[in-house]
Amino acid sequence: MPVTERFLVTGALGCIGAWTVRELVREGTPVVAFDLAADPRRLRLIMSPDELDAVTFATGDIAEASTIPDLLDEHGITHIVHLAALQIPFCRADPPLGARVNVVGTVNVFEAARRRLDQVHGLVYASSIAVFDAADADARTGYVADGDAGHPTTHYGVYKQANEGNARVYWQEGGLASVGLRPMTVFGVGRDQGLTSAPTRAIVAALVGRPFEIGFSGRTLFQYTADVGRTFVMAARSGLDGARIFNLGGSNAAIAEVVAAIEAAVPEAAGLIRITGDPLPFPDRIDASGADALGPLPVTPIGSAVAQTVDLLRELQANGRLDPLEHGLPAA
Numbered sequence: 219m220p221v222t223e224r225f226l227v228t229g230a231l232g233c234i235g236a237w238t239v240r241e242l243v244r245e246g247t248p249v250v251a252f253d254l255a256a257d258p259r260r261l262r263l264i265m266s267p268d269e270l271d272a273v274t275f276a277t278g279d280i281a282e283a284s285t286i287p288d289l290l291d292e293h294g295i296t297h298i299v300h301l302a303a304l305q306i307p308f309c310r311a312d313p314p315l316g317a318r319v320n321v322v323g324t325v326n327v328f329e330a331a332r333r334r335l336d337q338v339h340g341l342v343y344a345s346s347i348a349v350f351d352a353a354d355a356d357a358r359t360g361y362v363a364d365g366d367a368g369h370p371t372t373h374y375g376v377y378k379q380a381n382e383g384n385a386r387v388y389w390q391e392g393g394l395a396s397v398g399l400r401p402m403t404v405f406g407v408g409r410d411q412g413l414t415s416a417p418t419r420a421i422v423a424a425l426v427g428r429p430f431e432i433g434f435s436g437r438t439l440f441q442y443t444a445d446v447g448r449t450f451v452m453a454a455r456s457g458l459d460g461a462r463i464f465n466l467g468g469s470n471a472a473i474a475e476v477v478a479a480i481e482a483a484v485p486e487a488a489g490l491i492r493i494t495g496d497p498l499p500f501p502d503r504i505d506a507s508g509a510d511a512l513g514p515l516p517v518t519p520i521g522s523a524v525a526q527t528v529d530l531l532r533e534l535q536a537n538g539r540l541d542p543l544e545h546g547l548p549a550a
C-alpha cells in the first residue's frame with residue numbers, strides 16, 4: 219500500500235526550513251514545522267496566509283530526549299528533514315550549547331527514527347561543506363569529493379562530522395538509512411544569519427540604500443534557497459539504502475560577480491557594496507556529482523537567483539514589509 223506522507227521539518231523556522239516547508243505546502247504534503255523559536259517570520263516572508271494555515275507548528279528543544287519521539291508518534295511522521303542547528307558564529311560563541319543542539323539534537327532524531335523503522339521511510343539531515351578545510355582540496359585539481367577526509371577548523375564543522383559518523387553507525391548497527399547533504403553558501407530570502415549570509419543581506423542593504431561590506435572575498439558555491447528546499451524534500455524521498463553523504467551542487471561564482479548581479483538588478487545601489495577580507499576557509503571547488511543519485515536536482519544560476527531574490531524583496535518593500543532588522547541588518 220502506498221505510504222501517506224507526513225513530513226517533520228526540524229529547524230523549520232530557519233532559512234532552509236522555511237523554503238522546505240513552502241515546497242511541501244505547495245505540493246500539498248502535510249508538514250509539521252518544528253523549531254525552538256515560535257515566530258514563523260521567515261515563512262511569512264515567502265508564503266501566503268493561506269499557505270501558512272496549512273502548516274502544523276510545534277515548538278520545543280531538539281536536545282530534549284522526548285521531543286522528537288513524541289512528535290513522530292503524535293503526528294504519524296513518515297519522513298524527516300532535520301535542519302535544526304546552531305550556525306558557525308553561535309557554536310563559536312558557546313561550544314557546549316553548539317554540541318548539545320547540533321550533535322545531541324541530531325542523535326535524538328536518529329535514535330527516534332531507528333526505533334520506528336516501520337514508520338519512518340525517509341531521513342535527510344543537513345551536514346555542511348564546513349566538514350572540510352580549504353586545505354582538504356585535492357592539490358592537483360582543487361576539488362573536494364564526497365568521500366574525501368575532512369579536517370574542519372571550526373567546532374561547527376566537527377559537530378557536522380560527528381553527525382555524519384553517527385549516521386554511518388546508525389546504518390551499520392541499526393539499519394537506519396539516511397541522506398546527509400552538505401550545502402555551502404545558501405542564498406535567498408530568509409538568509410539573515412550565519413557566516414555566509416552577507417551576500418543575501420547585501421541585497422537588502424542595496425534595496426534600502428545603505429552601504430554594506432561583504433566580509434569575505436574569492437569564490438564560493440552558491441545554492442539558491444528554493445533549490446535547497448526542493449532538494450531536501452527529494453532526498454527525504456530518495457529511498458536510498460545506507461548512510462549516504464553528498465556535497466551539494468550549485469552555482470560557483472566570485473563574490474564580485476554576485477555584487478555585479480546585485481548592481482544590475484538594483485542599479486541605484488551601484489558602489490554601495492564593498493568586498494573585504496579573505497576568502498572563506500572552505501574549498502570552493504566542490505565535486506557534487508554523487509548527489510546525482512537523488513535524481514535531477516534543481517540548480518538556479520546565481521544571476522537568476524539574485525534577480526528572483528530582488529523581485530521577492532521588492533514585493534515586500536512595495537507592501538511596506540521590508541524591515542532591514544528582520545533581514546540581519548543593524549538598526550539604521
Ligand SMILES: NC(=O)c1ccc[n+]([C@@H]2O[C@H](COP(=O)([O-])OP(=O)(O)OC[C@H]3O[C@@H](n4cnc5c(N)ncnc54)[C@H](O)[C@@H]3O)[C@@H](O)[C@H]2O)c1
Nearest residue numbers: 229231232233234253254279280301302303344346401404
Ligand atoms: N545556510 C547555509 O548556508 C548552510 C550551509 C551549510 C549547512 N547548513 C545547515 O543547514 C541547516 C539549516 O540552516 P539555516 O540556514 O536554515 O539555519 P538557520 O539558523 O536559519 O535555522 C536554524 C533553525 O534551527 C532552530 N534551532 C536552533 N536551536 C534549536 C533547538 N535547540 N531545537 C529546535 N530548533 C532549534 C533555530 O531556531 C532556527 O530556526 C543547519 O543544520 C545548518 O547547519 C546551512
